[in-house]
Amino acid sequence: MTRPRLSLRTKMLIAALPVIVVLTLATTMLINRRHAAAMASESARNQAETASLYADLAAEPFWKLDRTALGILSRRMLELTGVDEVEVLDERDRSFLAVRRPQRPGAAGGTVLTRDLVYASPVTPSKRIGRIRITFDAEDAARDSWSSIAWEFGLVMFTMLAMLLLAAVLYQRLIWRPLEHLLRAIRASESGDRYVQVELQRSDEIGEIIAAYNSMQRHLAAHTQRLTQIYNQTPGLLFSIDAAGRFVSVSDYLCGYLGHGREALVGSELLRLAPSTDPEVAQRLRQAFIDGSPANAVPLTIRRGDGSSIHVLLNSFVETAGDGTVADSICVMSDITKQIEDQALISKQANFDLITGLPNRYMLLDGLRSALAAADRDGSRVAVVFLDLDRFKSVNDTLGHRAGDQLLLEVSQRFKERLRLPDTIGRFGGDEFVVVLSRARSLGDVEAVCQRLLDSLALPVEIENQSLFVSASLGVAMFPDDGREADALLSCADTAMYRAKRNGRNTMCFFKASMNVELKQRMETERRLRDAVHRGLFTLHYQPIVELAGERVVGYEALVRMIDPDKGTVISPAEFITVAEEIGVISEIGAWVLEQAVDRLASWPVAAGGPSYIAVNVSPRQLERPGFVDKVRSLVQARGIDPERLVLEITESCVVDDVSNSLAMLHALRGLGCRLALDDFGTGYSSLSMLRQLPVQTLKIDRSFIAAVPHQSAACELVQAVLALAQALNLDVVAEGIEEVAQADFMRTHGGHCCGQGYLFGRPAELPLRRDEQVPAD
Numbered sequence: 001m002t003r004p005r006l007s008l009r010t011k012m013l014i015a016a017l018p019v020i021v022v023l024t025l026a027t028t029m030l031i032n033r034r035h036a037a038a039m040a041s042e043s044a045r046n047q048a049e050t051a052s053l054y055a056d057l058a059a060e061p062f063w064k065l066d067r068t069a070l071g072i073l074s075r076r077m078l079e080l081t082g083v084d085e086v087e088v089l090d091e092r093d094r095s096f097l098a099v100r101r102p103q104r105p106g107a108a109g110g111t112v113l114t115r116d117l118v119y120a121s122p123v124t125p126s127k128r129i130g131r132i133r134i135t136f137d138a139e140d141a142a143r144d145s146w147s148s149i150a151w152e153f154g155l156v157m158f159t160m161l162a163m164l165l166l167a168a169v170l171y172q173r174l175i176w177r178p179l180e181h182l183l184r185a186i187r188a189s190e191s192g193d194r195y196v197q198v199e200l201q202r203s204d205e206i207g208e209i210i211a212a213y214n215s216m217q218r219h220l221a222a223h224t225q226r227l228t229q230i231y232n233q234t235p236g237l238l239f240s241i242d243a244a245g246r247f248v249s250v251s252d253y254l255c256g257y258l259g260h261g262r263e264a265l266v267g268s269e270l271l272r273l274a275p276s277t278d279p280e281v282a283q284r285l286r287q288a289f290i291d292g293s294p295a296n297a298v299p300l301t302i303r304r305g306d307g308s309s310i311h312v313l314l315n316s317f318v319e320t321a322g323d324g325t326v327a328d329s330i331c332v333m334s335d336i337t338k339q340i341e342d343q344a345l346i347s348k349q350a351n352f353d354l355i356t357g358l359p360n361r362y363m364l365l366d367g368l369r370s371a372l373a374a375a376d377r378d379g380s381r382v383a384v385v386f387l388d389l390d391r392f393k394s395v396n397d398t399l400g401h402r403a404g405d406q407l408l409l410e411v412s413q414r415f416k417e418r419l420r421l422p423d424t425i426g427r428f429g430g431d432e433f434v435v436v437l438s439r440a441r442s443l444g445d446v447e448a449v450c451q452r453l454l455d456s457l458a459l460p461v462e463i464e465n466q467s468l469f470v471s472a473s474l475g476v477a478m479f480p481d482d483g484r485e486a487d488a489l490l491s492c493a494d495t496a497m498y499r500a501k502r503n504g505r506n507t508m509c510f511f512k513a514s515m516n517v518e519l520k521q522r523m524e525t526e527r528r529l530r531d532a533v534h535r536g537l538f539t540l541h542y543q544p545i546v547e548l549a550g551e552r553v554v555g556y557e558a559l560v561r562m563i564d565p566d567k568g569t570v571i572s573p574a575e576f577i578t579v580a581e582e583i584g585v586i587s588e589i590g591a592w593v594l595e596q597a598v599d600r601l602a603s604w605p606v607a608a609g610g611p612s613y614i615a616v617n618v619s620p621r622q623l624e625r626p627g628f629v630d631k632v633r634s635l636v637q638a639r640g641i642d643p644e645r646l647v648l649e650i651t652e653s654c655v656v657d658d659v660s661n662s663l664a665m666l667h668a669l670r671g672l673g674c675r676l677a678l679d680d681f682g683t684g685y686s687s688l689s690m691l692r693q694l695p696v697q698t699l700k701i702d703r704s705f706i707a708a709v710p711h712q713s714a715a716c717e718l719v720q721a722v723l724a725l726a727q728a729l730n731l732d733v734v735a736e737g738i739e740e741v742a743q744a745d746f747m748r749t750h751g752g753h754c755c756g757q758g759y760l761f762g763r764p765a766e767l768p769l770r771r772d773e774q775v776p777a778d
Contacts, residue, residue: 703737
C-alpha cells in the first residue's frame with residue numbers, strides 16, 4: 001500500500017512547532033519573573049504579619065517580665081518562621097532579651113521590622129510598654145523564589161516534551177491510521193446498493209473528499225433506517241392516506257394501539273374505523289384527501305380491534321412528488337379520550353352533588369328556570385318543594401360526617417324513587433333538597449307527591465350498624481300563584497318549610513301570602529336583635545320564686561328583656577329568643593345575662609336580705625360551646641359567691657341533640673357547686689331514664705299544666721304524678737305560672753315544700769342596685 005503524502009495543512013502545522021516552542025519558553029520566563037516579584041511581595045507581607053503577631057503574643061509576658069516565656073516564644077519564632085534574630089526592647093529602647101540563630105558562612109543581613117508592644121487589661125487602658133525588633137533572613141526568601149522558578153521551568157519543559165510526544169501519537173492515530181482504514185474500506189466496498197460508494201484510489205486531499213462522500217452515503221442510509229424506526233416506534237398515531245382515503249402506510253405503534261394488524265389496515269378506508277362520524281365531517285375529510293388540502297383538528301371516534309372506542313383529533317398535510325404533483329397525505333391522530341373524560345368529570349363536579357349524585361344548586365336553578373319558561377308558554381303550573389331534614393346536625397355530631405353523608409345518599413335515593421319521571425330533585429346545600437314538580441295539575445297532586453316523600457322516611461335508615469329514624473319538613477310554592485321567578489319561588493318555599501318546622505316537623509306546608517308578612521316581621525326582628533346585640537341594648541328583670549308553705553321569697557329568676565333600638569320600648573323574650581337561637585347570637589346574650597346575674601348575686605349577700613339564689617336560663621347553644629364551664633367557674637370565683645346560689649336552668653332539648661357531651665357538661669357544672677334545674681318539664685320529649693341521668697336538683701312544672709289546676713281533673717292528676725316523681729327522685733319542685741290563689745293552695749296542699757312562681761307573687765322587675773333599697777317581694 002502506498003503511504004499517502006502529507007497535506008499542506010499538516011506540513012504547516014509541523015513547521016510551526018519550533019516557533020510555538022520558542023514562544024512558549026519566552027512566555028514562561030516572563031511569567032516566572034512576574035511570579036518572583038509576586039513572591040517577594042507576598043514574603044514581605046508575611047513578614048509584616050509575623051512581626052505583628054509576635055508583638056501581640058509577647059506583650060503580656062513582657063508586661064509580667066516573664067523572661068522564660070519570652071525566651072520560649074522567641075526560639076519558636078526562630079524555628080518556625082526563618083527569623084535570624086529576635087530582640088525585645090523596653091520603653092527606653094534598652095535590650096531586655098535577644099535571641100539569635102547561629103550565623104551561616106556567607107550569610108548577610110536581611111529585613112528588619114520593629115513593632116510596638118502594647119498591653120491592655122480589663123481595668124487599664126492600652127499602653128505602650130516596649131518594642132520588638134525582628135531580623136529576617138534575605139537568603140531564605142531568595143532561595144524559595146528561585147527554587148519555585150526552577151521548579152516551574154522544569155514543569156514547563158516537561159509539559160512541552162509531553163505535548164510533542166502526544167502530537168506524534170495523535171498524528172499516528174488520528175491522521176495516518178484513519179486514512180489507512182478509510183482507503184481499505186473504499187477498496188473493499190461493493191456497488192449496487194441504494195447509496196452507491198465511489199471506488200477511487202487517491203493519496204491526496206481528493207481522496208479525503210471521496211472518503212467524506214462515501215461516509216455521507218453511509219450516514220444517509222443509517223439516517224433512513226433511523227427515520228423508519230422512529231416512524232414505527234414513536235408513541236403517536238402516524239400513517240399516510242391516498243386520495244381515496246385508504247391507508248398507504250401505518251406505523252407499528254398505530255397498529256398496536258388500535259389493535260389492528262398491518263395487513264388489515266393497509267388498503268382499507270380510514271372512515272371504516274369511524275362509522276359514527278358525522279356525514280358532513282366525513283365528506284369534508286374525503287374532499288381534503290382528494291384535493292390534497294390539509295385537515296386540522298378533525299374529531300373522530302375510532303373503533304379499536306377489541307370493540308372499544310377512542311376519541312381522536314386528526315391532522316394531515318400533503319406529501320408532494322418530485323414533479324410537484326400531490327402524492328399522499330401524511331396524517332397524525334392524537335388520542336383525546338382522557339381529556340374528554342376529564343371534561344365530563346369536571347362538568348359533573350360543577351353541576352352535580354358529589355355525595356348524592358343529584359343536580360347541585362346551580363344546575364337545579366337552571367332546570368327550574370327552564371321548567372318555568374316551558375310552563376309559562378303552555379300555561380301549566382309548577383310546584384317548587386323545599387325539603388329540609390329534621391335534626392340532621394345531631395347525626396353529624398354523634399356519628400360523624402361520614403355517617404351523615406351516607407344518610408344523605410340513602411335519603412336522596414328514597415326521594416328519587418317516589419318522584420314521577422318528569423319531576424327533578426336536587427341537593428340545594430347541607431341537608432336541604434329542592435324538588436321541581438313540572439305540570440302540576442292540582443294542589444291535591446302536589447300534596448300526594450309530598451306525602452310520598454314524607455312516607456319514604458318512615459322506615460329507619462341503617463348506618464354503621466345503627467338504625468336512624470329521620471324525618472323532613474316540606475315547604476311548597478306554586479307557579480304562577482306564589483311567584484314567577486325561580487328565586488322568588490324558592491324563597492316562598494323556604495318560608496313555608498320553616499312554618500312546617502314550627503308546626504312540629506315531619507309535615508308539609510303550602511305557602512300563603514300571610515307568611516310574607518310574618519317573614520318580614522321576622523327579618524325586622526332579626527335586624528333589631530342584631531342591632532341590640534351590637535349596641536348592648538338589653539336589661540334584666542327578676543321574678544321572685546316563693547316558698548309556698550311560708551310565702552317567703554327564696555330566689556329570683558333572671559329574665560332578659562331587649563330594648564327596641566328604634567322606639568326604646570322593652571321587648572319580651574318571647575319575641576326574640578327563638579330568632580336569637582336561629583341566627584346564632586343567643587350565646588352572646590346568654591353570656592351577658594350570666595355575668596349580670598352573678599354581679600347582682602355578689603351585690604346582694606343573703607345576710608343583707610338579698611335572694612338566696614338567682615336562676616339563669618342556659619341555651620343549648622351555650623352548652624355546645626367549649627369553655628362554658630370555665631367561664632362559669634371564673635365568674636363565680638372572681639365575684640366570690642357561693643356556687644350553690646347560682647341555679648342554671650336547662651331544657652330537655654339541651655340534652656336530646658347530643659346526650660354524651662351534654663351530660664358531661666352538666667356534671668362538670670354540678671361539680672363546680674352550681675345547682676341545676678330542668679325547666680318546662682313535661683313539654684319536651686326526654687324519657688324518665690334520661691331524667692335519672694341528669695344531675696338536676698329541681699323540676700320546674702310548665703305553666704301550661706298549672707293553668708288548668710284545680711279546674712281540670714286530668715291536669716290535677718298529671719301535676720300530682722310529677723310531684724310524686726320528684727319526691728321519689730328527691731328533687732325540688734317549682735310550679736311556674738301561678739296566678740290564682742286556688743292554684744297556690746293546690747300546690748301547697750299536694751306539693752308539700754314546693755315553691756311557686758307567677759304573677760300572684762310578683763311580676764318580673766328590676767332589682768335594686770344598692771343594699772339599702774328594699775327588695776321587691778311582690
